[in-house]
Amino acid sequence: MNILTTNLFHFLGGVKFAITLITATAFLVIIGTLLESKNNSHLSAAAYIYDSPIFSALLWGFFINILFAALRRWPFKKRHIPFLITHWGLLMILGGMLVKHYYGTQGSMYLMEGSASDQLMVANTRAIHLEQRGIDSAVVTPLDRPQGTAMDLKFKVLKTFPNSSSRFETFIKDDYVVVNEIPPFPLDKPIHTQLDGMDWVLLGKKTEHIEKEFRQFYINHASIALTNDETTINLPLSEALSHPILFEDKIVHLSLNVEEDLDFSFKIIELSVNFGHQTAKISLLEREPFIYQSGDSLMGGIGIQLDVNATPSLLFLQNEHEDIFLFAIGPHGDIATKIYRPESLTSLYSYDQGFGGYSMQSTLSLPKHPRIFEQEIILNKLTEQLKDPSIKVNELTPPLQLLQQACLQVNLSFAEIVVDYLKTWADQGGWLFTKNQKSLNTNLTSVFQAINWTLIPSNVFKGCIWASEMINRIENHAATSKEVLKILNTYQWPFIKKLEDHPFSNKKSFILDSLNQYLFAAAEELPFVNGLDHKDPLSNAFIFSAYCRAYHIHLAHILENLSVNQEIFELNLECPLTTKFKIERLLDKIEDNTPLVLMEIQKGSIKERIALRYDRNAQGMKWPIFGGRYLIRFQPHMMSLPYEVHIRRAKQLSYPNSSQPHKFESDLFVKNKQTNEVVETTISMNQVHETHEGYRLYLASLTPNDESNVKRVQLVVNHDPGKYCLLYPGAIILVIGMLTLLLQYKRIPG
Amino acid sequence: MNHLFVIFILLLSACNHPHTVDKNYVSIFSRDQGDPSQRFPLYRIELPKGWTIETNHTSVSDTKLPLIECMYTDNTNTIRLTIHNFPYTSLNQRVPLEAQLNRWKQQFELLDSASVTQQSFAGFMGFHLYAEGVIKEENTCVSAWTLQLGPEHQKSLAKNTERNMQIRSDVTIKAIGSKELMERKQSEIYALARSFELLDPLPNP
Numbered sequence: 034m035n036i037l038t039t040n041l042f043h044f045l046g047g048v049k050f051a052i053t054l055i056t057a058t059a060f061l062v063i064i065g066t067l068l069e070s071k072n073n074s075h076l077s078a079a080a081y082i083y084d085s086p087i088f089s090a091l092l093w094g095f096f097i098n099i100l101f102a103a104l105r106r107w108p109f110k111k112r113h114i115p116f117l118i119t120h121w122g123l124l125m126i127l128g129g130m131l132v133k134h135y136y137g138t139q140g141s142m143y144l145m146e147g148s149a150s151d152q153l154m155v156a157n158t159r160a161i162h163l164e165q166r167g168i169d170s171a172v173v174t175p176l177d178r179p180q181g182t183a184m185d186l187k188f189k190v191l192k193t194f195p196n197s198s199s200r201f202e203t204f205i206k207d208d209y210v211v212v213n214e215i216p217p218f219p220l221d222k223p224i225h226t227q228l229d230g231m232d233w234v235l236l237g238k239k240t241e242h243i244e245k246e247f248r249q250f251y252i253n254h255a256s257i258a259l260t261n262d263e264t265t266i267n268l269p270l271s272e273a274l275s276h277p278i279l280f281e282d283k284i285v286h287l288s289l290n291v292e293e294d295l296d297f298s299f300k301i302i303e304l305s306v307n308f309g310h311q312t313a314k315i316s317l318l319e320r321e322p323f324i325y326q327s328g329d330s331l332m333g334g335i336g337i338q339l340d341v342n343a344t345p346s347l348l349f350l351q352n353e354h355e356d357i358f359l360f361a362i363g364p365h366g367d368i369a370t371k372i373y374r375p376e377s378l379t380s381l382y383s384y385d386q387g388f389g390g391y392s393m394q395s396t397l398s399l400p401k402h403p404r405i406f407e408q409e410i411i412l413n414k415l416t417e418q419l420k421d422p423s424i425k426v427n428e429l430t431p432p433l434q435l436l437q438q439a440c441l442q443v444n445l446s447f448a449e450i451v452v453d454y455l456k457t458w459a460d461q462g463g464w465l466f467t468k469n470q471k472s473l474n475t476n477l478t479s480v481f482q483a484i485n486w487t488l489i490p491s492n493v494f495k496g497c498i499w500a501s502e503m504i505n506r507i508e509n510h511a512a513t514s515k516e517v518l519k520i521l522n523t524y525q526w527p528f529i530k531k532l533e534d535h536p537f538s539n540k541k542s543f544i545l546d547s548l549n550q551y552l553f554a555a556a557e558e559l560p561f562v563n564g565l566d567h568k569d570p571l572s573n574a575f576i577f578s579a580y581c582r583a584y585h586i587h588l589a590h591i592l593e594n595l596s597v598n599q600e601i602f603e604l605n606l607e608c609p610l611t612t613k614f615k616i617e618r619l620l621d622k623i624e625d626n627t628p629l630v631l632m633e634i635q636k637g638s639i640k641e642r643i644a645l646r647y648d649r650n651a652q653g654m655k656w657p658i659f660g661g662r663y664l665i666r667f668q669p670h671m672m673s674l675p676y677e678v679h680i681r682r683a684k685q686l687s688y689p690n691s692s693q694p695h696k697f698e699s700d701l702f703v704k705n706k707q708t709n710e711v712v713e714t715t716i717s718m719n720q721v722h723e724t725h726e727g728y729r730l731y732l733a734s735l736t737p738n739d740e741s742n743v744k745r746v747q748l749v750v751n752h753d754p755g756k757y758c759l760l761y762p763g764a765i766i767l768v769i770g771m772l773t774l775l776l777q778y779k780r781i782p783g
Numbered sequence: 784m785n786h787l788f789v790i791f792i793l794l795l796s797a798c799n800h801p802h803t804v805d806k807n808y809v810s811i812f813s814r815d816q817g818d819p820s821q822r823f824p825l826y827r828i829e830l831p832k833g834w835t836i837e838t839n840h841t842s843v844s845d846t847k848l849p850l851i852e853c854m855y856t857d858n859t860n861t862i863r864l865t866i867h868n869f870p871y872t873s874l875n876q877r878v879p880l881e882a883q884l885n886r887w888k889q890q891f892e893l894l895d896s897a898s899v900t901q902q903s904f905a906g907f908m909g910f911h912l913y914a915e916g917v918i919k920e921e922n923t924c925v926s927a928w929t930l931q932l933g934p935e936h937q938k939s940l941a942k943n944t945e946r947n948m949q950i951r952s953d954v955t956i957k958a959i960g961s962k963e964l965m966e967r968k969q970s971e972i973y974a975l976a977r978s979f980e981l982l983d984p985l986p987n988p
Contacts, residue, residue, distance in 0.1 A: 145935060147906020149984030386938070679984040682905055682977075702984075740903040743933030 046101025054094045061088060074622040076157065089134065096127045115777050119770030125763025132755030140669075141733065142678060142748040143650055149679035151706065153750050154651055158670035159628070161188065161645075164655060166388045166662050173671045176630070186663070187635040191642070196617040197629035199646050200375035203393045204359065204608045205351045210237035213392065213607040228347075229604055231364075237349040243358050244291050244299075246350055252289065255343040255366050257304075259285060261336065261460075263471070270341075280337060283308060287339075290314075299370050308337045311462055311512070315339060317368045320400055320407065320599065336462040340404055341366025347606075361604055363399035369604075371395055381610065383654075388661040391610040391654060401600040411595050412452050419448035432580045435488055442483040450480050458578060459588035464545045465505055466578035468571050481570035484577065493580075496556030500549045501579035507545070514541040521548070546582065553583050614644055630667055634658060674750065676724060677704040683735050683744040697735045699746050716748075728752045809836055810982060811851045813949040814868055817844045825949055826850070826866070829978035831971045853975065855960075855968055862960035862968060864975065868952035872943055877953060880909050883929040887957070891916035891923075905980035907954065908933050915962055924965035926972050927957040935988035950981060 044050055065082035069075055082088055103120040106113045140153040159176040163183050174183035179190045204210055209217040212235070218224045223236040234254065240246045255270040259280055266280060270289075278285040285308050292301035302317045348360040357373040373379065373393065382394045400407070426434055433451065440447040454466075454477060461467045473481065486494050511517040518538070521529050528551060537543040552559075567573070581587065620626050628647045633640055636659055643658055645667035655664035679702040686696040698717035703724060704710070714722045722730045734747040753760070811826040819842045830836065830853065837852040849865035856862075871877050888897055897914035909930035916923065931953045932940070940951040956976045958965070965972070 144987050145906060145933065145985075146904065147932070147936060147981060147985050148987040150987035152987070386941075677984075681980055684904070740901040740908075743903055743906055743908050743935065 042101060043105065045097055046103075046105040047098075050094070051098050051102070054091060054098060058091050058095075061091070072621040072623075074624055076623040077621065080623060092127065092131060092134070096124065096131070099123045099127065112777070115770055115773035117770075118766060119774060122763050122765070122767025122770050125759045125766060127763075129753075129755035129758075129760030129763055132759060133753045136754050138672070138728075138750065138752035140672070140750055141650075142750060143652060144678065144680045144746050144748065146680050146683050146744045146746070149677050149702075149704075151674045151677045152671045153674050154668075155670045155672055159647070160668060160670040161632075162651065162655065162664075162666040162668050162671075164664040166385075173668075175670050176667070184663070185636065189633045189635075190630050191633055192631040194616045194629040194631075195619045196626040197646055198615045198617050198627070199612045200355060200615075201373075201378060201393075202375070202611045202613050203373045204349050204357050204606075205237055205239070206611060210235065210349050211608050213609065228606075229602070231345055231602075234344055234346040235349075236346070237351075239351045241353050243350050243352055244293060247348060247358070247360055248289060248291055250346070250348050250360075251343070251362065251368070254346050254362060255341055257287070258340045258342070260338045260340070280308070285337065298372055302368050302370075304339065304341065306337070306339050311336070313337075313339070315341070315404075317341070317366055318370070320367065320404065336460070338405075338460065347604075359395065359397070359606075361397040361399060365400060365403050367399050369397040369399050371397065375613075378610075382607070385661065387655050387664050388657050390657055390661065392607050393610050395606045397604045397606065398601045399604065401602050407599060411592060412456060414595060415591060416448045416452045419451055420446075430584045430586065431489065431493075432577065432584055432586055435484065435486075435580070436480070436577070438485060438488060439480045439483040442485075443479045445476055445480055450476060453477060454574070455586075455588040455591070464508055464542065464582065465501060466575050468505075468575045473570055473574060477574065478570045481573040481577065482568060484573045486567055486573075489580075492556045493553070495559055495561060496553035496583070497576045497580045498562050499556060499559050500552040500583070501576045502562070503552060504545055504548060504579065505575070507548075511541075514539050514544055517541055517544050546585075549579060549582050612646075614646060628667075634665070636662075674728065675706055675726065676728060677706055678702075678730065678748065679704065680746050683746045685735065685738045694738060697732060697738070699732050699735070699748075701730070703730070726752070727754065727756055807832075809851070811866060812838070814843050814846070814850060814870055814952070817842055819843075821945075823946075823949075824982050825868075826954075827978075827980055827982050828853070828866075828975060831975055834971075834975070855964075855971070857964050860961040860964040862958055862964055862972065864956065864958040864972065866979070867955045867957075868949070869954070870948040870952045872948060877931075880929045880931065880953075883955060884910055884912050887912055887925060887927050888914060890925075891918055892920070893917040902928060902930065903933075904977050906932055906936055906985060907979075911976075918959075922962045923959060924962045925957065925959050926965060926969070926976075927955065927959075928976050930954045930956070932985075936985050939986050939988045950983075950985070954979070 061082050065078040068081060069078035099120050103117055103124075106116065109117060138153070138155075140155040142150060142153055144150055160173050161176050161181075161183060162171055162173050163186065164171045165184055172183050174181055176190065181188055204212060205220070206217075208220050210220065211217045215224075215226055215228075215235070218235065218237070220237045220239060223234050225232060225234055227233070236250065238246055252271045252274060257268055257270055257273050259266045259268075259278065261281070264281055266278065268278065270287075273287045274289060278287070285306060287307075288305045290301060290303050290305055291299065294300040299318065304315045304317065306313045306315070343362045343364060343366040345364050346360075346362040348358075348362070350358045350360070352358070355375045359371045359373070361369040363369070371379070373395075378393065380394050382392045384390055384392065426437060429437060436451060436454075437447045440450050453474070457472055457474075457477070458466045461469070461472060466472070486497075489497075507517055507520050511520055518529065518533060521532070521544075526532075526548075528547070532538060532544055532547055535543070535547075614629055616629065617626075627649070629644060630647075631642065631644050633642050635641075639659065641658055643656065643665065645656070645665065648666055648668045651666065651668035651671070653666065655666040657663070658665050681700040681702060683699040684697070685694045686698065687693055688695050696717055698715055698720070700715050701713070701722065703712045703714060703722065705712075705724070712722075712724075716722045716730055716732045718732060720732075724730075729751045731749040731751070732746065733749045736745050807830045809828050809830050810824040811828065812822040813825040815821040819840065822843075828851075834853050834855050837854065839848060839850070839852075843850060846867060846869050849867050851866050853864040853866075854861055855864075869878065884899060888894060891914065894914060894916040896916075897912060900911050900913075902909050902911045907930040909928060912925065912927045912929075914925045914927075918925075931937070932951055937951055940947040956979060958972045958976070960968075
């Protein structure tokens, strides 16, 4: 027995055991390194190697080997001192490592600027966070056993899944559309209901073709009205789109344009009207100030007005990725859209801080009045501005001064005549006022009959006549900017090259405007035109429009600078927020796995089951249980630190004259809870704060890195209790031991 | 042995001792509801050298009165930096941040330039306005912050207690002075405003 003990003692303190340990450790470290590099996961290497019992046993083996190697020298002599010092140092270092392994702390703190906490989130642990309604403090209970109790609840883990994913469910849940205050209704079956005092049609659908479904729905629920001064045609949109419409003696072509953006949201939904040679577009997503706008807005309207009406509807469409597209169609055909993606929430409403559950809220804004109503408001506003008595005659532009004189002569309101003329002109379309007898009402006829051209310089009048006649001839033969340029080329217009090279050469209004300016500038050199009837109101209104254009007076110019507060009605929709879990394959990189637990929670005799997904940062939502009496979350375990950390400020420092960050730092107050001593410090990526007890605080991350929101800081806290009493002294002793060994060998001759 | 000594010295030379700078912190008291004895220390700022303060010890129940006024006086010109807070009991009593910016802009008889930037510090978020123009026929510059606590902090202070009302108040910091002096002291004004913080930490949401 004695021999066996002696042999064992010698083996444990011997070189063979040391070599075995070193080989085994080297082997495990190689595997650990390969594992870490293969999965790009430190956690995998730690879980399988460094935190494994085998690795702990090896550390203990080293401790025993070094201890016994020293004890084998018993009885100690003077020459053993360097050897013993070296081994003492090694034992202290190993002791320090073992103390850290069993009693060390490592975790994270997530703090918002301005707040303080002493709660450390221990990484890679599992716990249940519970809150009771009416009680401020929360309880975090470790989930290291399948059953436990917390507060007055018993919980049992029924099943654990190592990896899972989750998605938010909003308005469409399984095969139903769920909107608060309306009973859930099945997909594919439209219902009629009242929302905010208006009758609505609601329909939900699952489809891979969102745009097609929406287009079809809109076409089936909208109608159009085509009008000019004399005729009105009302048609269902489906009919208007299916074939050309004969309006008076011209053909109207209508199309519905829908364009998606890169993120699959809808950037354009518009009705395009082709009348004669001109096209007007009416945006259904966002109203524009001038409603009957042609492609070239400064040209005015197209001679026909189009308005849209629709059955107020809500269309919920879900695609294959479970994104929900909500379309709200207003009574005047306007459309508001929203997209809800299952991986991110646009707005969240928590009832009673989460105890009452969560909901998704959405506000859709739609114009209250028909398009024509808003234009009338703008025109009234313009009339009021022109009626302002403080406006002096000489403050008006020359064409308006001329018109004002004519109005005074026939005793008609100048403001109303201006607006009437501009509106009539804009509705006609065309760059100049059209010589159409129907266009002039009695008032306009009287005013333009009374217009006195002798009040303006004769050269200017010549300019008006030449510009109106020439541009009218060109307009009659050229529908597009290209055709205008072609005519000017034929006439060998001197500045044609300049016009052709201009970036706006594709805009007809720009070319005609340039031509107008040239003609007015060169009017002095042009011959006088005889044989004009200066008392013909229609002819005067036509010539006057060229004069107005020379001063950029046209309704389109004015409306660009006049805004009106659009009256809208807001439709507030809300739906309960739920999550849908999916069990996923276990990934090699442990950090990427998110476990899911199925739990049974019991309060008295009542049992409730809930599935909870691991919230790694303990920052997400807490879910209500037992009718909202409790909140629960599956998260890492929390431990109290002996310090309270107050994040005063967190900032990103950028390079001078650049937004590129070069440093992140955070100002802290660290308060010792026992002594109430407060230390003011600043930490950054490379500047760690260490407390007297050896708690080290590192700045791990800072979000957002701009000034758009309150910053959230992640601190990593590390505590090694054996560092100052074992590890560092051990290292010094080891160095001293090695130096004394070196000196001892030097003294031995040879 | 000599080599070892040199290595030892080199190793020690890498250690540095954190140096501390004496900071001139000034506490700011809360707003009362008529009785000045109700006021309690609520905020803190770091006052740069050369600046003086004027604390109002009487009642500041009227929100037009500042909680504190900091001043910097040159030979002839003065910069006045005032801090106001606006306690509220219901959400509709709050003034939107944008409205505050517009109000400041409208105080100019002639506005030469104005720039607005987002701001976030010490748990507050909002905007900074830097505007130059004419006020009362003088070339004036305004550097002003309109701030409110982040929504998470607001949520944790939702209970309507007197203390919570003060803590969750919206805040404005406004410095006004001659264009030349304001330009010269711009960095100090910025540092002073950005040193503004609540004296007691908020609970971590």
